[in-house]
Amino acid sequence: MPLLDVKKMTHYFGGLRAVHDYHLSIEPGQIRGLIGPNGAGKTTIFNLLTGIHKPTEGEILLDGNSLVGLFPHQIAALGLGRTFQNLCLWRHMTVLEHVMLARYARLDYGLVGAFFGTAKRQRQEAESEIVARKLLRMLGIEDLAEQNVLNLSYGNQRRVEMARALATEPKILFLDEPTAGMTPEELIQMMAIIRQVHAELGLAIFLIEHRLKMVMELCEQIQTLVFGEVIAEGTPEEIQNNPQVIEAYLGKETLH
Numbered sequence: 210m211p212l213l214d215v216k217k218m219t220h221y222f223g224g225l226r227a228v229h230d231y232h233l234s235i236e237p238g239q240i241r242g243l244i245g246p247n248g249a250g251k252t253t254i255f256n257l258l259t260g261i262h263k264p265t266e267g268e269i270l271l272d273g274n275s276l277v278g279l280f281p282h283q284i285a286a287l288g289l290g291r292t293f294q295n296l297c298l299w300r301h302m303t304v305l306e307h308v309m310l311a312r313y314a315r316l317d318y319g320l321v322g323a324f325f326g327t328a329k330r331q332r333q334e335a336e337s338e339i340v341a342r343k344l345l346r347m348l349g350i351e352d353l354a355e356q357n358v359l360n361l362s363y364g365n366q367r368r369v370e371m372a373r374a375l376a377t378e379p380k381i382l383f384l385d386e387p388t389a390g391m392t393p394e395e396l397i398q399m400m401a402i403i404r405q406v407h408a409e410l411g412l413a414i415f416l417i418e419h420r421l422k423m424v425m426e427l428c429e430q431i432q433t434l435v436f437g438e439v440i441a442e443g444t445p446e447e448i449q450n451n452p453q454v455i456e457a458y459l460g461k462e463t464l465h
């Protein structure tokens with residue numbers, strides 16, 4: 210059984226058909242990519258799979274559980290973590306607080322424990338902090354743990370967002386243009402981080418990217434979306450040499 214199985218998913222925004230008859234099947238531990246010109250419907254697919262929008266039609270199964278109609282926090286609890294195309298951080302909090310707060314979804318000491326500060330709560334919080342710091346170390350921002358996110362570079366803010374998504378211990382991680390706005394140096398670092406996270410945590414990754422080089426180097430299988438439809442699917446090599454893909458990107462950007 211695939212980890213994530215999407216069948217015949219279609220979505221309309223009013224009269225606009227943003228996604229049409231979308232299929233996806235991801236096995237545990239796979240890295241998959243989704244590319245396509247601006248406005249193709251990539252973020253909409255993430256939003257449909259993570260419960261932000263409800264598909265007009267279609268089936269979404271994670272580990273055999275249907276996700277259609279569930280709230281985003283329920284989907285996160287079932288093992289789907291994500292980052293956003295536009296950074297989505299809480300500006301008044303430190304790096305460590307961001308990651309620890311995300312872990313609260315997993316804690317179970319309840320409201321009474323939270324209020325009275327029981328031993329269980331203290332133990333769980335201490336464990337949470339250890340896990341959070343481990344993630345920050347993995348992402349190379351451990352020394353920024355006590356900093357307010359406002360003081361961080363854009364590239365480091367993106368790392369915080371990824372650490373936060375990982376804090377819920379997802380089985381699959383969705384990354385929406387994780388290198389958007391980054392400098393070339395930050396981009397290279399981010400690629401190395403994604404590789405390391407994948408190697409160390411062994412989770413599946415589904416990556417949306419506008420910059421093709423990144424998807425080509427990281428992903429085993431890539432889908433190309435144009436006007437809400439998958440026009441090509443295959444290995445990086447197959448995608449790179451596909452005339453329809455070249456046509457879709459022609460004049461907009463290069464494939465390399």
Ligand SMILES: Nc1ncnc2c1ncn2[C@@H]1O[C@H](COP(=O)(O)OP(=O)(O)O)[C@@H](O)[C@H]1O
Nearest residue numbers: 222225227245246247248249250251252253254
């Ligand atoms: N919440 C929304 N309401 C109405 N239309 C939307 C909404 N979100 C996206 N769209 C439209 O759906 C299409 C796909 O957008 P999007 O998924 O953001 O594309 P991509 O991420 O590939 O650039 C676009 O035409 C966009 O304007």
Ligand SMILES: [Mg+2]
Nearest residue numbers: 251252253294
């Ligand atoms: Mg997008």
